[in-house]
Amino acid sequence: MSTSVFNRRWATLLLEALTRHGVRHICIAPGSRSTPLTLAAAAHASVICHTHFDERGLGHLALGLAKASREPVAIIVTSGTATANLYPAIIEAGLTGERLVVLTADRPPELIDCGANQAIRQQGMYASHPTQVLNLPRPTPDLPARWLVSAIDGAVGALTHGALHINCPFAEPLYGPDDDDLYQDWLATLGGWWQTRAPWLRVAHPTAVAVEPDWPLWRKKRGVVLVGRVTAQEGAQLTAWAETLGWPLIGDALSQTGQPLPYADLWLAHPTAAQQLQTAEVVLQFGGSLTGKRVLHWQESCCPQEFWLIDPMPGRLDPAHHRGRRLVAPVSDWLNAHPAQAQAPWARGLSACVEAVRHYVAARLAGPFGEAPLAHRVAALLPPNGQLFAGNSLVIRLIDALAQLPGAYNVYGNRGASGIDGLIATMAGVQRANGLPTLGIVGDLSALYDMNSLALLRQAPAPLVLMVVNNNGGQIFSLLPTPARARETFYCMPQDVEFSHVAAMFGLNYVRAESWQQVSEATAACWAQGGVTLLEAVVEAKAWADTLNQLATQVANGEIETQLESDIARLEPLPL
Template identity: 65%
Template sequence: MLTSEFNRRWATLLIEALSRHAIQHVCIAPGSRSTPLTLAAAAHPRLQCHTHFDERGLGHLALGLAKGSGQPVAVIVTSGTAAANLYPALIEAGLTGERLVMLTADRPPELLACGANQAIRQEGMFGAHPAAVLNLPRPTPAIPAAWLVSALDQAMAELKGGALHINCPFAEPLYGGEDGAHQAWSAALGDWWAGRDPWLALPGESPAAAEADWPQWRQRRGVVLAGRLSAEEGVAVARWATALSWPLLADVQSQTGQPLPCAALWLSAPEARATLAEAELVVQFGSSLTGQPLLHWQANTRPLQWWLIEAQPGRRDPAHHRGRRIAAPVSAWLAQHPPLARQPWAPVLAACAAQAQQRVTREVKTFGEAMLAHRLPALLPAHGQLFLGNSLIVRLVDALAQLPAGYPVFGNRGASGIDGLISTAAGVQRATGKPTLLLLGDLSALYDLNALALLRATPAPLVILLVNNNGGRIFSLLPTPEAQREQFYCMPQQVSFKPAAAMFGLHYACPAEWPALEEAVHAAWARPGSTLIEVCTVPDAGAHLLQQLQRAEAS
């Protein structure tokens, strides 16, 4: 009984210490070895607990909660392969900057490497992907409570982005009530228990200095490039670029309103390339560009200077330009670098963008994923948010749509995998409480089908627009060998998602034309719960139309 009581006391301190660092959400999977952590989190008055039976989906649920809230999120899983299933979400967080705290329960040392059940080597199991690792000892009153709480405080204070992996060994027994033993161990922290501040406060980062030569650079020919930004940042960057009269090339994740829409098409036009070649400075805000044409332009453009501003540290420029890597919050940097109004130096780009947008409106006539991408703004819920899947669909939206400025757009565009997309969108909605539109493909949905269980009760209406083009049609855009493309790349599954919606109690529709789709979507916004709307399309129609439009612009 003494072991179980102290395990619980140790876990209670651990969870309390984490709650002092803005953690509000804890995601919990079932398991026995994690019992001390689970019960401590469940008993905490300021934490909201979320559960899921699939650890891989649970990790992505936490990722979405962190995206939506902007705060760190904790995850509790048991030992063994349960912990290994957190790997994809942990990797994604490391690339996109969300803060996750992975609490993996573990067997004590005497049960490792001796054939004990459900015991694997968990220390260092995630390799170089966590931002930080804290391998805790087996709970013992010989270790002061102040050591545990200060170790956690330091780890959390240093966590600027990515995942903190805390490995937590617990010896049996794991169950039993509290009998007051070792109360003095916890009481040693005194009145800390009555407050909400960390035990150990560490200084924050100093703000970045302004670029001293900005007054000179703002008078030259510049281009603004917007990658993944928050809604607030996207609006601010768009205003800044407009005030400078510099062209703004914007990714679908930028939330800038894409004032030069369809860049994935018109960037191929010779006139546009020649004009952009005159740029002397490119100022890029945010990273993780989506479309290949924009990535190609980024890779081949060599201005005098390339500045990349993003709060996350590290190299974020795959083209390795000469210039400045400025790790600073975007809004703060903009405030330090006021624009100077001048005459636009590249007005031809607006004409190129308008021509491309008109071509899209003309050519996208058939109901399918291209029409869905082009007309997506008409389906967005008021005061809501959009979550975009990966592979072909995000590229179609990037190339064919013009999303509203400041409208929240989320996605998993770090590692850009198709795993965990439904789970992540569920987490985003739980954090924000907003009506949510999730757009993804059929293979992505199959990969995360378990996550439909997370959508049975939602804080606001949620619509899954599921494009069923019978396989991974992104490979139709790539030079994959035609003879093997279907079997080894696209992998068509010939499935309907209607039974899946029924199994998890979701509303379902399968419209075959645009008016019916609009009607189904608007009906979904008017009722509570989740709706799965399956849009069945001709398999390669969307990919082929995108290629056709790109060829037309290039010529």
């Protein structure tokens, strides 16, 4: 009994230390070896516990909570293969910066590598993907409480981004009555700390943003602002900053800038755009995870005098390895330290090019219902004061290239590793963190891959529409030079499924849509009436997969020239 009681005391102190670092949400999967941690979390008055039976979904639920709350989120799982299911979420957090505190319960050392049930080698199991690792010993009163709390504080306090893996071995017995007096003296050695809310050990980080001394010179040059994944507040701030400078801003779907020059993945294919942008003297990129193929190509091929990349995450985030500056700083703080100076736009021809592409795209997508026209008009479906969660593969590429999303509107996605695992769970976590009405859009294979996480949507705190765009398989592979004879069997893998039965299994409202009107009516009804709707948008499998490539080719070949010449003629001459 004394072992089970001390396990509880150890876990209680561990959880208390985490809350001093802002941990409010704890995601818990079922298991026996994790009992001390689970009971400690359940008994803690200041944490919100979330549960899920699927550890892979649980990890992504925590990822979504961390994305929207911008706080560290803890995960508790039992020992064995349960721990391995967290790997995709840990990888994603390492690439996109969300802070996860992963508590893996473990067998004690004497049960490892000896044939004991459910005992695997958990120390170092996530390799280099966690930012921090802490391997705790078996709980014992021989170690002072101040050792445990300072070890937790040191690890969590140093966690500026990514995951912290804390491996927690517990010996049996794991269950038993809790003697209120037993080992309380061990906890009491921390004295008045229990009456405070501060960590035992405080880890300080530099807060001042280094000012580039030559910024007053660079801001007078011809610059381009490239924006990847940033927050809604940062997106709005960047839009105003670039407009003041007179610099063109190319915004990703996750930039939340309002994309002042939308359809960049198309108009960048036009010679006029290339001619204008090749004279840029400096390019400033804020945030990573660019989506568009031609945007990425332009980022790689541009040759300014200097390329600056500003993002709070450390490390090299420029796959093109430009000469320039890697500036590690919060975007908003950096902008405040580097004010814009008002000047006239220098690349006015881009606006005419964009307008010509806008007219051309609208005309081309005005016909039959399909995923490309749906992506083009997605802004009309968004809930007021809500948010969009965009899945991966073809969905996010179409939205990025064919839609113009509103500025300062919350847009989320998993664009670190860009996998299709855990998308529904991540969306559920995002909504639980902020409680906003949510439109989520994923493909049919993505939905099948994370089908267990539909269980999480039953507890949605606000209206939610999960739109599953069913094109019967991974049609993104139709964009790639995959071998035609093997494409269906080994790449697209059509499943010939529909989603009414799975919606019924999890108690979700279901709507099947085969037209824009049906999609529009279903989403509007959900925003007005509340609840959760699984909206299956059924589209023709092969009709729209190559739309992006076709449109880009047509733009490059001059099929928008009449409109472009008309728009450029209205501009006053302005030398480059």
